[in-house]
Amino acid sequence: MNVDWKLSQEIQLLRLVTVWSVDDGKSTLIGRLLVDTKGAFEDQLLSVTTKRDAASEAEIDLAMLTDGLSAEREQGITIDVAYRYFATPKRKFIMADCPGHEQYTRNMVTGASTANAAIILIDARNGVMAQTKRHTHILSLLQIPHLIVAINKMDLVDFDEQKFNDIRDELTAFCAKQGVKDLITVPMSALKGDMVTKRGERMSWYSGPTLLEVLESLEVLGRVDEKPFRFPVQLVNRPQTKELPDYRGFMGSIASGTVKVGDKVTALASGQSSTVKEIVTFDGSPDEAFSPQSVTLVLADEIDISRGDMLVRSDELPNSEREISANICWIGDEPLVARKKYVIKQTSNAIRAMVAAIEFKTDIHTLAHVEGDELAMNEIGRIRLKLQQPLFYDTYENNRLTGSFIVIDTFSNNTVGAGMIV
């Protein structure tokens, strides 16, 4: 038996987003991570070597492995988010591999929305560029808990410590202004392998962890279990069988916090309260459940709850408003315009909404706030929404799941915006 994998039932999951720019060494780094951690199989590598010497790893065109669509391989660009999986004996990683080009901002926002940590790659020769700042801004807007900046191609600047320090200091100053909470910088040569999964011998001046060591040690979920209990109800379970004629269970995923049998809870929107009688799962009825478990709750009293409602602890009520302000990344083909009506979906709750105002747009190059009367695709700004009924929410800063929503165009049915409530 392989001992590592026996233990692996205990390993945790880290969701990563990686944002790249053209020619910064993306393929080399992903390839190295996948190959060094067994995230890619031999036949997958062989299928992309195309007529070259299959035995030589350096000859493998890793972009052919990472770009999954024929259009991407034809055009030599990454268009859409690709999800990749790799694991070490300590952790499993889900990596949303995103294109960094401005016209694909929406794909980057998509990949980043679920991430616990982000990796940005910088070419050490170029230092901090405008697009690095754009990426950092978007990632901080999405409140990615950890931002890892890999300063790559150190081999092309003679592994110069001063060069690394200069870039790190400039980034640190910029990130402080952006409100980035945890910035980690790693000098690296993905091509030569230094500081990716192995330390190498050329940067002895650097005493910090390698990229993989960083990934293996980051805190995964933060303190989501210490936050107020939020339970968006997805479905009401009523088996109506001979054995369970009157059973009514509320099914959902715990967005944050914990819940115990006996807890006093309030249903929103009705405002009616009851206590938790039983926490039901296929594997038995525990006394306590916590985020992000999916469970079914049975309450002591018959109160009005349906899909889209939220159960919370009665002494920890969320905000309730009919007008909200939110940061918006616009991802629709047609621009967002003031006064237009949309549907927003927050957790499992869909509500009609009207754009009351565009408070500002963010100039993506200078990050300055500018006035505007519409938001085009890939633009970012802040809007005020009027809602048909009160929304129960936390700010995005406090809760990524009850503070986020998508905007749906009722004509096309498409998802056209990503909203983060402020």
Place this chain on the structure above:
Amino acid sequence: MSAHKLTQLKMLEAESIHIMREVVGEFRNPVMLYSVGKDSSVMLHLARKAFYPAALPFPLLHVDTGYKFPEMYEFRDAYVKEIGAELIVRKNDDAIAKGMNPKEFGVARCCGALKTQGLLDALEEGGYDAAFGGARRDEERSRAKERVFSIRDEFGQWDPKNQRPELWNIYNGRIHEGESVRVFPLSNWTEMDIWMYIREENIPIVPLYYAKKRPMIERGAMLIPYYKHLEDQLHAGEEPTDVMCRFRTLGCMPCTGAVRSDATNIDEIVAEAAAAKRSERETRIIDHGANTMEDKKKEGYF
């Protein structure tokens, strides 16, 4: 491990259950594709967890090509009966009547008729607006680009360049009349996760996954199963020999290869999967032609 931490398998489980419940909340008439393989077994197990103590709120649909292993039919009927699920079996009778087979018509045409067309017809006949499938993103590079909710037009086809963005754990299930959605609750599971979860949850699987001496045909690097009633699918000069082997994935008999293996129980399979240097799709002939998985997916294949 502290009290409030989930292992990665339990996190994947919670995510899959969340997805399944959203589908039932958003769609009028969902169905779960059930191919009898290990991924289907895990998906079905997760569905039972998601809706417990109620029965599954949707039927299972097996698109049968008629070329599945006898052990698969036997397992399917017994297991579905045991858990009390509703099973619908559909075949592309037209193509079967015309004698569709991979040897004469080619693998791509055979798959296109028996699997893709069979599936599209069955979905249309049932009027299903959502169909769960057990595909995983780690299987193949075009699947790595797939959404959890994958919108299909009225011809059941996939437009990979124009996919709906998917943010946080919020799924947009709004579709136009005639459109449908394929839902992949196992998107973030890897082959390794599937095997570890089968072990942890003790999920029954078709015995073909376990190693045994079986009569096989060696065709190039592939090990093809030998069944007497499929002798006409053999190539000239091929003779069966007994080989200790097992199947990493299960498809149709003429087109699914086995791997040499001594793994006779789930612990040994997990160990073997952990040490594997080649992907499980390697044993599937369908993946190796000029007609790629992306092409087949665009046409409506899972």
